[in-house]
Amino acid sequence: MGLPAESVISAYRNSKVLVTGGLGFIGSNLALRLARAGARVTVVDSAVPGCGANEHNIAAAGGDVRIIIADIAAAASFAAEIRGCSVIFNLAGEVSHIHSMRRPCRDAALNATAQLRFLEECVRQAPGVRVVYASTRQIYGAPKYLPVDERHPIQPVDFNGIHKYAATAYHLLWSSMGRIDGRVLCLTNVYGPRMALHLTCQGFLGNFVRRALLRQPIEVFGDGRQLRDPVYVDDAVDAFLLAGASQAAQSRLWNVGGGGTLRLAQIASIISAAVGIADPVFRPFPEEQRGIDIGSYSSDSTLIRTELGWQPAVAFEQGIRQTLEYFQRERLHYLRDEDWKPECALQEVPVLGRSVPAA
Numbered sequence: 001m002g003l004p005a006e007s008v009i010s011a012y013r014n015s016k017v018l019v020t021g022g023l024g025f026i027g028s029n030l031a032l033r034l035a036r037a038g039a040r041v042t043v044v045d046s047a048v049p050g051c052g053a054n055e056h057n058i059a060a061a062g063g064d065v066r067i068i069i070a071d072i073a074a075a076a077s078f079a080a081e082i083r084g085c086s087v088i089f090n091l092a093g094e095v096s097h098i099h100s101m102r103r104p105c106r107d108a109a110l111n112a113t114a115q116l117r118f119l120e121e122c123v124r125q126a127p128g129v130r131v132v133y134a135s136t137r138q139i140y141g142a143p144k145y146l147p148v149d150e151r152h153p154i155q156p157v158d159f160n161g162i163h164k165y166a167a168t169a170y171h172l173l174w175s176s177m178g179r180i181d182g183r184v185l186c187l188t189n190v191y192g193p194r195m196a197l198h199l200t201c202q203g204f205l206g207n208f209v210r211r212a213l214l215r216q217p218i219e220v221f222g223d224g225r226q227l228r229d230p231v232y233v234d235d236a237v238d239a240f241l242l243a244g245a246s247q248a249a250q251s252r253l254w255n256v257g258g259g260g261t262l263r264l265a266q267i268a269s270i271i272s273a274a275v276g277i278a279d280p281v282f283r284p285f286p287e288e289q290r291g292i293d294i295g296s297y298s299s300d301s302t303l304i305r306t307e308l309g310w311q312p313a314v315a316f317e318q319g320i321r322q323t324l325e326y327f328q329r330e331r332l333h334y335l336r337d338e339d340w341k342p343e344c345a346l347q348e349v350p351v352l353g354r355s356v357p358a359a
C-alpha cells in the first residue's frame with residue numbers, strides 16, 4: 001500500500017477539521033495534507049517553549065490553514081472551532097522524555113491536564129465527535145517482548161509515558177461512555193521534514209539529523225545495538241487520515257511502527273553516509289538518559305494493517321534522503337543561530353489556573 005486510497009482522502013473534502021499541536025512537526029505535516037485534500041483546517045497550538053511549534057511549518061499552506069494560538073486547556077476560548085468538526089486530530093503535547101523527568105509537573109500539565117480539559121470541552125461542544133489522539137510507544141516502557149503489540153503491558157519508565165498514558169486512557173474512557181468517538185495511535189519514533197531540529201531533547205532522530213546537517217559526527221549513546229523502527233512522517237500522517245476516516249473501527253488503539261527495524265548504529269551510519277560525513281562515534285549514556293532508556297523497541301503494526309489497511313510505504317533510506325533535502329532547502333527556518341541552545345529552556349505552564357513551581 002502507498003498513499004491512502006482516494007476514497008479516504010476524498011472523505012475530507014470540504015469537511016471541517018481541527019488539528020491541535022498543528023504548528024509542531026507531525027501536526028503541521030498532517031494539516032498541510034488535509035488542506036491539500038480540500039478540508040477546512042484550523043490549527044490550534046499554544047507554541048509552548050520547549051516544544052516544536054514553528055509557523056514556517058505550515059507556510060506551504062499559503063493561508064489555507066487557519067491558525068489559533070491557544071492552549072487546548074483553554075478550549076472554551078475556541079469552542080466554535082470544535083463545534084461541527086468532522087474529525088479532531090489531537091496532536092498537542094510534549095514529546096521529550098528528558099523534559100518530563102526534569103519537570104514532571106510541567107509534563108503533567110501539558111500531556112494530561114490540558115488533554116482532560118480539552119476533552120471535556122469536546123464533550124460539551126460536540127458530543128460524540130471523532131478524536132484521533134497521538135499517543136506513543138513510550139507507554140509500553142522497556143519491552144518484555146518484540147515486536148510490541150497492543151496487548152503488551154503498560155509499564156512506562158518516565159513521566160512522559162505515564163502522562164501520555166493518562167491522556168490515552170481519557171480518550172478511551174470518554175469513548176466507552178459514548179461521549180466521544182476516540183481513536184488512539186501509539187506512534188513509534190517519527191522522522192521527516194519539519195522536525196524541531198533546534199531542540200536537543202526531543203529524541204535521537206532530530207539530534208542525528210541536526211549533527212549531519214552541521215557536518216558533525218553523529219553521537220550514538222551506548223553500543224548502538226538498540227533496535228528502533230522509525231516511521232516516516234508521511235506514513236504517520238496516512239495512519240491519522242485512515243483512523244479519522246474509518247466509519248466503524250473495530251479497535252480504538254493501534255500501534256504505528258516503521259517499515260523496518262534497524263539498530264541505532266545502522267540508523268546513524270545511513271544518515272552519515274547520506275551527507276558524506278565521518279562515521280558515527282559511540283559514547284556512554286549520559287546519566288540522565290540511562291535511567292529512562294528502554295533498550296530495544298519495534299512495533300507490531302498488524303492490527304492497524306488488518307483493520308484500517310495501513311502500512312508504511314517509505315523505506316528509511318528514502319525517508320531520510322527526503323528529510324535531509326527538505327532541511328538543506330529550508331535550513332534557515334530550523335537551524336537559526338538565535339534558536340540554537342545546548343539546553344532547552346523550559347518555562348512553567350499553568351495547571352488549573354496556578355503556575356507550577358520549578359522542579
Ligand SMILES: NC(=O)c1ccc[n+]([C@@H]2O[C@H](COP(=O)([O-])OP(=O)(O)OC[C@H]3O[C@@H](n4cnc5c(N)ncnc54)[C@H](O)[C@@H]3O)[C@@H](O)[C@H]2O)c1
Pocket residue numbers: 020021022023024025026027044045046047048051052053054070071072073090091092093094095110114134135136137164186187188189190191196203
Ligand atoms: N515525534 C515523535 O516521534 C512522536 C512519537 C510518539 C508520539 N508523538 C506524539 O505526537 C504528538 C506530536 O508530536 P511532534 O513530534 O509533532 O511534537 P512537536 O513538539 O513538534 O509538536 C507538538 C505541538 O504541540 C503544541 N502543544 C503542546 N502542548 C499544547 C497545549 N497544551 N495546547 C496547545 N498546543 C500545545 C506545541 O506547541 C507543539 O507545537 C505529540 O503528542 C507527541 O507526544 C510523537
